[in-house]
Amino acid sequence: MDRDYWIKKWQADKQFALENDRLKKKSYIYTPFPKGNLYGFQNGDARGLIYADTLARYQRLQSFNVLFPTGCHSLCNTSFVENKKLSNVLNDDISEVFTRQMYSLGIGINDAKHIDMRHNEYLQNLQQAFLDLYSRGYIEYKDTKVYYDKKANKIYDAIVHSKELPTIFYKSFVLKVNNLIDDIVDDINQIDCSDDIKKKLLNCFKPKRVLDFELFVSNGAKLNVSMNDPEYMGGISFIFLNPDYIDIINYVDTSEYESLMSYLEGRSTKKLFAFTGLFARNPLTGMEIPIFISTMFQCDVYLGIPGFDEDDKVLAIEEELEVIELVKEGRMVNSDFLDGMSPVDANETIINAFIDADIAKLRIVYEHQEILLSSLDNFGPLFPFLEDKDSKEIFSLEGHLPYAFSSKMRPVLIDNVDIAGNTMNGTINNLFTEGMCPIISVLYDSIGSIIPMFSNEAFSELNRMNGISYLAIKDSELISSVLMPMIFYRIIEIESGKRLPRLFNKIELFDNIIDIQHKDIKRANNNLIDFDKLLAAYSSDAIRMFMVSQPSNEVFMFNKYQLEDIDNNISKLYSKLLEPVDDGGSCDYALFNLIKECNSSLEKYDVLGYAKAIEDFIVNYALEHGLSKKQTFIFIRLISPIMPFLAEEVYKEIFNGKYSLMNEDWPN
Structure with missing residues (x-):
């Protein structure tokens, strides 16, 4: 069989091009682009690509107009810089290896939608999207608490952090998602995928169940409180109210006004808090809990539980407040009907009991409400700003993009720009570059046109594609290629004031590839695959059939x-x-x-x-x-x-x- 003949014929006949036929049924098939290296699919992992191409070919035969973007993730090639292979970072060798191997595998490449993410056309779209999000307030530049890996010189946020690393404050770009989370959660629950995938996506925001209930105060007032860990309710031994966050007038006995004013004016010997003269009744144990006024904690009501929280315990001992033991040999104590249970069982029990008794309400809160977009990598996509090193003010490069590296590894603008400032430290991280790819792929073509992501034309194009019919993805790509595109898609809806079709319809998760000795295929195991030799030794159809011969959600033995x-x-x-x-x-x-x-x-x-x-x-x-x-x-x-x-x-x-x-x- 003449492989080269058919590759050339398919391309000459434009078999994989999108047709300008608005009456045809549309389908969008997507899988994240392979990350750049010198040897192509050296880990053997072309499964998602072949699954996706098989479906795209089938749908074309069904007379669908199919968008199936292909390409190479050639940004952030730090490893090549570290190995002194500078020439391979900024020329086309890397992407050409993948393109050649994709052609040989029979992947239906549409030239207009075949993307080298490092090239100016794509980079310009990427940086423009970053500016659009920044100008509308979705992206902020501020001091941010990040996890820092000193050895690798990398920073992470809580969403992707999985190691025990020290935290530092670093001036970074972050994507604010606090006002989007509820909608994103709804979107996640509607995807056709496994419950495991949904759980992993939802856990990115670190959901917590919070129990809201009232405490009855000794003067007849009611105090609204919330608990993340209500199983430890029996150990509440003090309550602090912060007058900067709550009107305290209903929670202070007249007999304590003078001592309270002394505390607030800084005249009291008690530096940390002042007693209100009132108590709240613990709804679990019936015990009385003293209420204090304090500015120690930046919230309206702080429930002190020394038997659970070490900082509370230190404070209680120093200030002679009560410490109530809560857990003994792994079982609850001093907790009424929860006694003898494990903390996990106690949590479920008290929540159900309080809700059934109609004395509390349950809600879900999300701790992670910002996503880090900054990286310390030196050779990724540059931030589309210049920075004044003295004032730290940043200046947009709107209208002067792309801002990229020259062949001599120097940041260069497309033309001369009279803007003061210097190149910012670091680069845009993979969460943004990969997360924007499914969106930009719809708006991008190889002739280099830019369709701003918030334009009417962009909305029209995204609406026309009717979402991504099928996504093939690895577990490690869930955040960058599922969660992030969903967030950007939602933002486009908000800015346009109109709803778009659901972004993801079917998601298929692919497990790792191992060799016959059950070792992961990677350089450290000295078992990388020479894919060019593989293509020379076997037919493309055999490799395609082989790659789809085992369940996607199981480890694939090569x-x-x-x-x-x-x-x-x-x-x-x-x-x-x-x-x-x-x-x-x-x-x-x-x-x-x-x-x-x-x-x-x-x-x-x-x-x-x-x-x-x-x-x-x-x-x-x-x-x-x-x-x-x-x-x-x-x-x-x-x-x-x-x-x-x-x-x-x-x-x-x-x-x-x-x-x-x-x-x-x-x-x-």
Whole structure:
């Protein structure tokens, strides 16, 4: 089979281009771009790409207008800089390796939507989007608490931080999501994906259950309070009210006015708090809790629980406040009906009991309300600002983009700009560059046009695409390529004042790839794959079938013996199909069922089920009995999404097809 012939023909015929036909059904298939390295798919991980391409090919045969952007994530190639391979950071070698291998795999590349993220056209769109979000107040530049890995010189925020690292304050760009979280949570719950994926996405915001209830004060007043850990309610031994946040007039006994004023005016010997003369009744234990006025804590009501919080315990001991023991040998004590339970069980029990008794309400709060967009990497996408090093004021480069590195590793603007300032430290991080990619891919084309993300044209284009039908993704990409695009998509809706179609419809998660010794495929294990050699040794169709031969959510074993068996079967199939039998009656019913199975599986985005049905038919019918010419014509159309080269070659040889098989109708 002539691989190069079909690659050139498909491109010459523009088989994968988006058509300017607004009446055609639209579909958007997406998978994150592979990250740049010198050798292409050296970890063997092209599964998501092949799954996505199989579905895109199927939908084109179903007369869909399919957007399937491809490309290379060539930003943030710090590893090449560290290895002194500077020339490979800023030339096209890296992206060309991936492009060549994608072509060889039969990936349907649309030149207008094939993106090298480092190139000026894409970078200009990316930096413009950053400026648009900054000018509208969604992005802020401020001192931010970050986790700092000194050894790697990297910073993280709470959303992606998974290591025990020290925290520092660092002036950074952050994306504010506090007003978006409720909508994003609704969007996440509507996605067609596993509960595990939904849970991981929701946990990015660190949701906490909060119990809201009233405390009855000894003077008849009521005090509204909230608890994140209500199982420790029995240990509340003091309450601080901050007069800067709450009107305290109803919570002070007249007998304590003088001492309270002395405290507030700084005349009291009690520096930390003043007693109000009142108590609140603990709704769990019935015990009285003294109420104090204090400015120590920056909130309206602070519940002191020394038996749970170490800082509260230190304060209580120093100020001779009560310390109530709460947990003994892993079980609750001094907690009424919670006694003897584990803290986890106690949490569930008290929440249910208080809600059932109608004395409390439950709500969900989210601790993580900002997302870090700054990186300390030196060679990622530059911030579209210049900074005055003295005043620390930053100045927008609006209208002068892209701002990129020259071949000599120097930051360069597209033209001379009379703006004071210097290049800012660090670069835009991967959460932004990858998160914007599904949005920009709709608005971007290779001729370098810019459609601002908040323009009417951008809204129209996004609305027309009707969301992403299918997303193939790895666990490590959930935040950057699912959560972040959802946030940006929501912001576009808010700014336009109109709703867009749901962004993600079907998400499929892909597990890691291992070798036959059950080791992860990576440089440290000395088991990287020479993908060019793989393509030279095996047919593209065999590699495609191999890559979809195991469930996506299970660890994939890269077993060359299995690949070799698949390749041999495909060679036999090719020879068999070139010699049609006169009567294929023994295969009629099986072929009829195969049509139904293929359609059922692909309509549900079940590529594995589709491939298994094809494989079973090949082994049990096509190779065993042979197919008639009429049956062959049906069969090659059914296999063309996963085995495009074989299907095209047989079509050309037997049917003298002048055009591509992709111009034929799909069997239904």
